[in-house]
Amino acid sequence: MEFQNSKFRWRPIWVVYSITFLFFIVIATIAPIRKLSQVNKIVEADSVFYQKNKWVLKDEKAADQFIKKAFIDAQIELASVDSIGFVINLKDSTAALVINGVSIHVSKIGKMKVDRFFKALNPLVYAELFSKPLYIITERTSIVKEPIVLHKAPKDTIEAMATAYVPQMPKQNPACFEMQLPNDLTVLLVQNELTTKEDRAVVKEYRASLRKRKTRDNFKSIVHLKRFFYSPSIIIWLDGDEIRSIYRALPNQPAIVLYY
Amino acid sequence: MYNLKELLVGFVAKVGSWLLLTIPRIKIFCIKQLQVLKSIPYLVKSLIIGAVLLISVFVVFVLLDGFQQFVLTMDTYHPGNSRHDSTSFVKEFKMLETETVKVNAKLNALTPKSYYLIINSTSNEFFLYKGLELTRTGKCSTGSYLLLENNENQKWLFKTPKGEFRILGKKTDPVWKKPDWAFVEDGLPIPSVNANSRYEYGVLGDYALILGHGYMIHGTLYQRFLGLPVTHGCVRLNDDDLSIVYHAMNVGSKVFIY
Numbered sequence: 001m002e003f004q005n006s007k008f009r010w011r012p013i014w015v016v017y018s019i020t021f022l023f024f025i026v027i028a029t030i031a032p033i034r035k036l037s038q039v040n041k042i043v044e045a046d047s048v049f050y051q052k053n054k055w056v057l058k059d060e061k062a063a064d065q066f067i068k069k070a071f072i073d074a075q076i077e078l079a080s081v082d083s084i085g086f087v088i089n090l091k092d093s094t095a096a097l098v099i100n101g102v103s104i105h106v107s108k109i110g111k112m113k114v115d116r117f118f119k120a121l122n123p124l125v126y127a128e129l130f131s132k133p134l135y136i137i138t139e140r141t142s143i144v145k146e147p148i149v150l151h152k153a154p155k156d157t158i159e160a161m162a163t164a165y166v167p168q169m170p171k172q173n174p175a176c177f178e179m180q181l182p183n184d185l186t187v188l189l190v191q192n193e194l195t196t197k198e199d200r201a202v203v204k205e206y207r208a209s210l211r212k213r214k215t216r217d218n219f220k221s222i223v224h225l226k227r228f229f230y231s232p233s234i235i236i237w238l239d240g241d242e243i244r245s246i247y248r249a250l251p252n253q254p255a256i257v258l259y260y
Numbered sequence: 261m262y263n264l265k266e267l268l269v270g271f272v273a274k275v276g277s278w279l280l281l282t283i284p285r286i287k288i289f290c291i292k293q294l295q296v297l298k299s300i301p302y303l304v305k306s307l308i309i310g311a312v313l314l315i316s317v318f319v320v321f322v323l324l325d326g327f328q329q330f331v332l333t334m335d336t337y338h339p340g341n342s343r344h345d346s347t348s349f350v351k352e353f354k355m356l357e358t359e360t361v362k363v364n365a366k367l368n369a370l371t372p373k374s375y376y377l378i379i380n381s382t383s384n385e386f387f388l389y390k391g392l393e394l395t396r397t398g399k400c401s402t403g404s405y406l407l408l409e410n411n412e413n414q415k416w417l418f419k420t421p422k423g424e425f426r427i428l429g430k431k432t433d434p435v436w437k438k439p440d441w442a443f444v445e446d447g448l449p450i451p452s453v454n455a456n457s458r459y460e461y462g463v464l465g466d467y468a469l470i471l472g473h474g475y476m477i478h479g480t481l482y483q484r485f486l487g488l489p490v491t492h493g494c495v496r497l498n499d500d501d502l503s504i505v506y507h508a509m510n511v512g513s514k515v516f517i518y
Contacts, residue, residue, distance in 0.1 A: 021316055029327045033264075036332070055352050062353055069360045076367055084422065084518055097518055099424055101370025104378045104516045116332035146405055146419065153410035153444045160447035211321055218324065230328075245382040249422060249518035 028218035034228035036120055039183070043125045056123050063123040070131035071259040075101070078133045083251045085133060088187065088236070090114060090260045095189075095236060097249050098257075105249070107242040110192045117232035118260045126260075129183060133255035138180040140209075142173045142202050143247045174199035175243035176206040181256065184217075184231040186210060189246070192237035207235070234258075264334055376514040377477075377505060379495055381420045384487050386497065388505055396504055399487040401480065401496040402517075408441055416441040418492040425471045425515045430506065434468035434478060436460040441492070465499060467506040471515060477505065 044050050056066045071089075078085040079101030087096045087103075090112060097105040121129070154160035177189040188210060194200045210233050217229035238246075279286075371392065378387040381402040388396040403419035418441075438458045443450045451457050465479015480486070480496040490496075495517075497505060509515075 025319070025324065025327070028324055029331050032328045032332050055349060056356075058349070059353075062349075062356065065353070065356050065360060069356065069363065072360065072363045072367055076363060079367070079370055082424075099516055099518070101367055102372070102376075102424075102514075102516060104518055105380065116329050120332050148405050148407050148417065150407050150409065153408055154447035156447040158447070160445070211325070214325060214328075215321060218320075241383055245380055245518070248382045251422075 024218070024222055027222050031218060031221040031228040032117055032120075032230045032232075034221075035230040036117065038228065039129075040122065040125055043128045046128070049128070050124060053124055053127075066123045067126055067259075070127035071257070073131045074133055074257040074259075078255055078257050081133065081255055083254065084249050085255045085257065086246065086250060087257045088234070088259065090234070090258070095238065095242075095246065097246060105245060107238050107246065109236050109238060111237040113233075113235040114260065115232035115234065117230070118234075130258050130260075133257050134181045134185070135255050136179045136181060136253050140178045140206075141247055142176045142206070143244050144173070145248060172240065172244065174202040175238075175240040175247075176203055177243055177247050178206055178209070179256065184229070186213070186231055186233040187256070187258075188233060188235045189243045190235060190237050191240040191243060193240065210235070372514055374510075374513065375508040376516065377509060379420075379515065379517045381422065381489070381517060384489060386495070386501070386505075388508060390508075395508070396501065398498070398501045400501075401482075401486050401488060401490050403491055403493045404489045406492075408445055410444050414440075414444070416444075416492075420491070420493050420495060420517060421473070421475065422517050425475075425517065427469050427509050427511050427513045427515065428472050429470040430509075430511060431468045431470070433461075433466065434464040434476070436464050439474070465497075465502055467502050469506060469509060469515075477515070478502070 053066070056062045075087060075098070078087070078098060082100065084097055084099045084104075087098050088094075089096070090109075093109040093112070095107045095109055096103045118126075151163075154163055174194060175189070175191040179187045179189075181187065188206060190203055190206065191199070194203060210231075213231050214233075217231055220229040221227070372389075373391050375388060375390050375395070378389065379400060379402065380386070384400055384402055386396075386398060386400045387394055406418045408416045408418070436459070438460060440450050463481055464476070468476045468478040470476050475493055475495075477495045477497065479499055479502045482490070482496075483498050486496065486498055
């Protein structure tokens with residue numbers, strides 16, 4: 001009797017669950033392609049730019065040259081911004097701080113994980129998106145920007161000698177720096193040498209936040225159906241000191257140039 | 261070249277038609293399985309349900325990213341590789357190359373050809389460049405980020421400013437005119453603006469390069485603290501490095517601090 005009742009109670013739930021799950025997988029899997037075609041349409045809509053430059057699509061060398069020129073154009077525009085900017089050159093595996101066109105700090109990228117979304121972009125779309133600096137919309141980091149230490153002025157010289165400031169290097173948290181850019185693009189800088197469990201936990205938290213964002217996008221794609229959400233990301237592994245130097249050098253809402 | 265969309269639609273249609281034909285068989289199969297399930301204890305059923313849910317979560321959070329990346333691989337942009345002998349293509353390509361060379365030259369021209377100094381205030385290091393050639397590097401000291409506060413709610417934050425600067429002046433045997441915070445920090449009363457006690461000799465080393473707004477690059481008596489953030493905003497170098505930097509840089513030379 002119990003099973004008779006449970007048959008009617010559970011079977012439709014399993015069917016609905018299976019169908020919903022499969023539907024979710026299919027929609028989520030094709031979301032990046034749909035997002036790609038939406039992005040391509042933006043460029044194709046600019047018919048003057050598209051007609052003038054579509055010859056580039058026919059040849060690989062022409063495409064590479066076109067992308068390279070877009071990168072240089074972006075750097076020249078970055079030079080006109082009178083503050084420190086960030087240039088990520090994934091082809092050369094370098095991440096550099098730049099001010100007024102001068103590279104002031106170059107870090108060698110140890111390892112990187114680049115979303116295939118970028119590889120799938122055609123050169124015209126790439127140039128349209130990346131031929132200008134991108135301004136960070138929001139950022140999240142485990143690093144303290146200005147490690148300010150409060151020191152109360154002593155009342156007299158005796159107290160001054162007793163409370164003399166002893167210089168020491170501040171305790172460094174594991175370095176993670178997440179940047180949200182336009183077009184739902186995320187760049188995450190992660191420290192590559194993690195010695196303690198706490199360090200690894202911090203890095204895991206940042207990487208987990210990227211996965212959560214992607215899962216949220218997948219659910220949003222199902223809800224909206226006609227609009228597809230996808231957040232391509234780039235994860236770059238660097239030395240902790242390099243990430244700290246980069247983060248502390250950058251102003252609020254800095255500009256970034258990306259080359260891939 | 262195949263069209264992914266057409267393939268996908270064809271595949272779904274085939275699966276759908278197969279399902280329609282085999283639904284009666286599936287129904288019989290499912291009924292038989294349910295009869296088998298009847299005999300399984302409740303605990304095992306719960307475990308099976310839990311495992312299925314866990315696998316679903318695993319697929320959603322972990323494997324789905326892999327599926328998406330795989331699908332993007334199939335849709336990667338592939339440019340043509342055929343030789344183009346058409347005059348218009350060759351002409352356009354040459355124009356693109358020429359423009360690239362021009363903008364690249366414009367970008368390279370922004371790097372100074374003479375000496376310039378770069379200071380990393382996070383790692384407390386300096387780099388002296390001439391053009392693209394690194395001529396000297398070493399340790400320095402920059403701002404301590406100490407926030408000094410007195411009883412009258414006056415505050416001073418000791419940090420080295422970031423950005424591009426120019427050498428505004430050069431001095432030998434510089435004399436330090438102590439600002440108010442130097443007295444507050446030592447627990448001393450603040451003297452008048454031109455009091456003799458404001459002037460200290462020999463604490464800034466042999467040379468000083470003036471950056472403006474009270475900031476300088478100078479020497480130090482506390483050479484053991486080089487490499488640490490200990491200053492009140494100025495940049496300190498050891499005697500040898502300071503001498504080289506002083507003689508290399510001119511008034512107007514650029515200093516980049518980050």
